[in-house]
Amino acid sequence: MSRSKRTVVVLAWLLGSILAMVAGAEPLSVLRVQGSNTIGTSLIPALIQGLFQARGLEAVGIVPLPAVNEWRVQGRYPLGAEIEARIDAHGSATGFAALARGTADLAAASRPIHPVEEAELYGQANPALTGAEHVIGIDGLAVIVHPNNPLRSMDAAQLADVFAGTLTQWEQLGVPLGPIHLYARDNRSGTWETFRDLLLSPRGLNLSAAAARLESSEDLSAAVSHDPQAIGFIGLPYVRQSRALAVGDGEAQPLHPSTDTVATEDYLLSRRLYLYAPAGGASPWASALARFAQSDAGQRLVAEQGFVAQQIHPVNPQPSSLMPAGYLALARAGQRLTVNFRFAGSSASLDSKAMADLERLASYLRSHPRDSKRLVLVGFGDTKSDPDRAELLSRLRAMTVRRELARRGIVAQQVLALGAAMPVASNTYESGRARNRRVEVWLQ
The missing domain is CATH 3.40.190.10 (Periplasmic binding protein-like II)
Known part of the structure; x- marks a missing residue:
């Protein structure tokens, strides 16, 4: 066993001893998660179980409670002290209400926070920019x-x-x-x-x-x-x-x-899955769960539970005569990566998931150095009254991703701007326009 691993085990034993004195016969509650039934039914308990096991706890188990859609995850430190996490999964809205009451450490949500909820919980602060919002998977x-x-x-x-x-x-x-x-x-x-x-x-x-x-x-x-x-x-x-x-x-x-189609969010009804922390900062266990959920181990659990993980892999799209010439050439000779970059509002500013995806993409390309030498970024936009403006904005968005990758030591070989071509949703409504404002990542 390495010195660092021995240190972790010793610290776990010491913490177990302290908890044993504090907790007595009853498990010590260390984490409360409320909210979405979609992810609270199986995914959140599985993630907490994985986190407990990664922290060296033993006899980790998920226990259903008498009330429907409520669970307890229990574990025991090597020296005998027991801890538990509680999950109440009655809908995303209940998670935000619990955060506001102070009765939850994290809100699990299968949709983004609403403006009224955001104002109540965070005031003028943006949870996506302050680190309170965590995208843990896609559905x-x-x-x-x-x-x-x-x-x-x-x-x-x-x-x-x-x-x-x-x-x-x-x-x-x-x-x-x-x-x-x-x-x-x-x-x-x-x-x-x-x-x-x-x-x-x-x-x-x-x-x-x-x-x-x-x-x-x-x-x-x-x-x-x-x-x-x-x-x-x-x-x-x-x-x-x-x-x-x-x-x-x-x-x-x-x-x-x-x-x-869900990983790239091209499917019309794709959505992101979230954990939200309180405005004053997350507790140590809440922070640990958010980090674990986005780790490789956590993302494997996301996939195992039937959702779509955010790990990147290449796919081979089917070429179509309806594709613009430059895009058709990519589809015939290249591969698309399962990551799309989307933007806040009608701007060229990357949204919160996109910033995390930059790190994932850079990590993927560092581990596949041959692929990094043939990287192509394809920008798209929503319909504009002036087609030239739509093309310009799609280019600016692709250049934004190119610049952020360059900061991480990754050089995109080509940028292709296709304006309002190939929409993945109707431009009649803002939700569709937001989905169309995207940058795809290709290997040529």
Whole structure:
């Protein structure tokens, strides 16, 4: 055993002795996480279990509590002292409320913090810039139907009309199944809020009162898989026996939710998964969990739980005659990396996830030195009244990524600016325009 490892073990024993004297027979509570049912059901307990094991604790286990969607993760130090973490997973909104009350050390959320919540918790500070916001993985909202439903894809506008109750019969979508049965998550769910904010609210629509509302992701998935007339939406790990549809949006071609389309956030209903710390700073265990969740070990657990990890790997896109000439050449001869850089507002300023992705990309390229010599950055933008302006902004965004990589010792060989070409979402709404403002990373 190395000297550093022996030091860690000795410190763990000493800490265990102290905890034993303080805690007595009862486990000492060291961490409280509240919020999202989507990630609190399995991912957060698995991450805490992994963190405890990495810290040298023994007999680490996840214990379900009597209340639905509540857990305790327990572990024991080598000298016998026990500690525990508590997880209450009743919806993203409940996590932010718990942070405001001071009854949680971290809020788990399957959607970004809302402006009202941000103002209450952080005042004028931006949690993405102060280190309070941590993106721990990516998910895709899968639109699910019964496995025998012959429908294969839907447009975003159709989806909005279905869930608003404007389209009520499967025959209106070309499927002879009769009335459409709607299933949706409850109002406290980040899954529901993401679906609402991406599809319903931009169109001025509300969810149909006929929709069945469920708190549990597992229950919703099971209900859809047993109802031939059903349609619902759920996080990617919960598709299970139901079947996911491809989703398109105007000019953007329908895409199925897959590891690659969600990792790049090209899939229309992709979303980020978050941990938020209090404004005054995270506790030592909360900070440790946020770091562990973004480590290689943590990201492996993200993938094991059915979500999409942020680790980078190359893919081989299918060339299409619809691609611009320069992009088509890349698709024919190159590989795309599963990372996209997106920007705050309509600016060329990288968002919080992009800054972390810069480090991931630089690390990946350092470990693949041959690849770093053939790096191409492809910039895109949303539709502008002046096509030249759209092209200029897409170039500026690609140059921003190029500059940040150069600061990390990585030189991009080429920049390709494609303006408003190849949208991945409709430019009619701001949520779509934000998704279109991106920089892709290619190896040529």
